[in-house]
Amino acid sequence: MSPRLPDLLMGLTISLTAPAPPEAGGDYAAGRVGLVAMLLVLASQEAERGPAARIWENAAIAEVLGDVTPPPESSWSALDARNAELRRALIALHISAEERGDEGLQRRILALYEAMAHARRLELPGGG
Amino acid sequence: MSLATGLAAYLTRVRGKPTTVENLARISGGASRETYRFDAVSGSERLGLILRRDPRGSLIDTDRRVEFLAIASFEDKDVAAPRALWLEEAGAELDRPFFIMSRVDGGEAAGPFTPDAYGAHAEAIGQRFFSIMGQIAREPVAGLPLAAAAAHPAPADCWRRELDHWTGVIDADETHPQPIVRAAIRRLRRDPPPPPARVSVVHGDLRSGNFLHDGAGRILAVLDWEMAHLGDPLEDLAWAMDPLWSRPGDPRVSGMVTPGEALDIWRAASGLEIDPEALAWWRLFASVKGQAIWTSAAKAWSDGGMTEPVLAFSGWFTARAQDQILSRRLAELGPL
Numbered sequence: 001m002s003p004r005l006p007d008l009l010m011g012l013t014i015s016l017t018a019p020a021p022p023e024a025g026g027d028y029a030a031g032r033v034g035l036v037a038m039l040l041v042l043a044s045q046e047a048e049r050g051p052a053a054r055i056w057e058n059a060a061i062a063e064v065l066g067d068v069t070p071p072p073e074s075s076w077s078a079l080d081a082r083n084a085e086l087r088r089a090l091i092a093l094h095i096s097a098e099e100r101g102d103e104g105l106q107r108r109i110l111a112l113y114e115a116m117a118h119a120r121r122l123e124l125p126g127g128g
Numbered sequence: 129m130s131l132a133t134g135l136a137a138y139l140t141r142v143r144g145k146p147t148t149v150e151n152l153a154r155i156s157g158g159a160s161r162e163t164y165r166f167d168a169v170s171g172s173e174r175l176g177l178i179l180r181r182d183p184r185g186s187l188i189d190t191d192r193r194v195e196f197l198a199i200a201s202f203e204d205k206d207v208a209a210p211r212a213l214w215l216e217e218a219g220a221e222l223d224r225p226f227f228i229m230s231r232v233d234g235g236e237a238a239g240p241f242t243p244d245a246y247g248a249h250a251e252a253i254g255q256r257f258f259s260i261m262g263q264i265a266r267e268p269v270a271g272l273p274l275a276a277a278a279a280h281p282a283p284a285d286c287w288r289r290e291l292d293h294w295t296g297v298i299d300a301d302e303t304h305p306q307p308i309v310r311a312a313i314r315r316l317r318r319d320p321p322p323p324p325a326r327v328s329v330v331h332g333d334l335r336s337g338n339f340l341h342d343g344a345g346r347i348l349a350v351l352d353w354e355m356a357h358l359g360d361p362l363e364d365l366a367w368a369m370d371p372l373w374s375r376p377g378d379p380r381v382s383g384m385v386t387p388g389e390a391l392d393i394w395r396a397a398s399g400l401e402i403d404p405e406a407l408a409w410w411r412l413f414a415s416v417k418g419q420a421i422w423t424s425a426a427k428a429w430s431d432g433g434m435t436e437p438v439l440a441f442s443g444w445f446t447a448r449a450q451d452q453i454l455s456r457r458l459a460e461l462g463p464l
Binding site for chain 2: 002003007008010011012014015018021022023024025026027028031032035036038039042080083084087088090091094095097098101103106107109110111113114116117118120121122124126
């Protein structure tokens with residue numbers, strides 16, 4: 001979940017433009033640039049899938065919770081703020097289901113966790 | 129004062145002879161410390177050394193004294209530990225705490241996410257890797273330098289100590305609710321593992337990517353001892369077996385050997401039996417510990433001015449991958 005994409009892009013810009021001491025050149029600097037390039041590839045995935053993943057996850061959790069609050073505007077920050085509220089409520093619901101021994105609800109929540117993690121996946125180029 | 133100048137001044141003082149520093153270069157790896165390679169030159173004598181200095185922001189908040197003593201505990205054992213040379217907890221001429229150890233040349237560390245990182249030598253590397261892990265577990269704790277600095281948990285308390293620690297890290301560093309890892313923590317607390325037969329040294333981060341190999345099947349140096357502690361030896365085994373260190377579709381542990389082979393090698397080297405129930409607990413724990421580390425990485429990246437891309441990678445890509453592993457495991461285990 002963290003870092004958020006807008007922050008990440010800002011951070012990568014800082015990484016590339018911040019002055020480095022002489023001992024941090026050579027292979028180390030090349031490795032850093034390679035890592036930044038890798039993160040930009042992942043950032044492109046997040047830009048493509050991130051909003052839809054958040055909108056889907058928020059709706060899926062709200063459904064499990066029976067929450068009928070209208071979805072917020074679709075900015076990253078509004079989606080993430082709503083997601084934090086819903087995730088907190090989901091944790092509480094899961095604890096309650098465990099304490100009550102409600103196996104059906106637990107299975108539903110565990111399946112939701114898998115789907116949430118899958119929706120937010122990032123894939124390294126080359127399958128690494 | 130530049131780093132090279134400070135280092136030369138320090139070495140001149142502690143070695144009692146004029147020492148210059150050449151070929152100083154930062155190297156990748158060891159995200160919890162700044163790591164540099166350099167040569168210390170005194171007349172015709174040239175020493176290849178590694179400096180590990182505390183950063184201003186760190187992936188893992190660890191005690192460099194513990195790391196130094198862990199290396200010192202195994203430098204004369206057959207586990208490919210470097211030699212621990214100097215420790216300065218107050219920073220001395222370098223402003224921040226650091227230690228210096230011997231450098232092992234001629235090796236490479238595989239990237240933990242590199243597909244088939246060991247090629248045709250994977251089996252030989254795996255044999256040696258899990259043997260080293262077993263030998264660390266086999267080593268009696270009493271009398272080791274690490275024993276003077278590390279907490280000594282009772283066997284029955286090993287799991288709780290570690291779970292409390294890493295849960296505390298998540299509590300402190302989490303910036304967004306994480307229902308998946310929280311569910312795993314509750315499961316671990318509700319169903320603790322049987323205690324180990326004895327308490328051992330746990331390296332804490334023994335996995336693919338944290339050792340140097342020669343490209344021909346030999347392990348030259350085991351690195352990154354900063355999370356070393358005393359505990360249940362299955363913790364190291366479970367950590368190395370986490371699916372995070374294996375590429376999708378590769379059934380081998382850390383791209384080396386099959387899980388069954390890994391357990392057999394470890395069992396033979398450690399002289400210890402493996403309780404399947406205990407190993408299952410520590411394997412789920414390994415993913416919780418991983419998520420705690422990645423959670424810290426995200427916070428360290430943010431707090432440190434967003435300048436270290438390795439922290440962003442850990443706190444983002446690796447955290448997402450760990451959530452996938454955790455959620456699959458939780459679904460397999462089913463309701464509490």
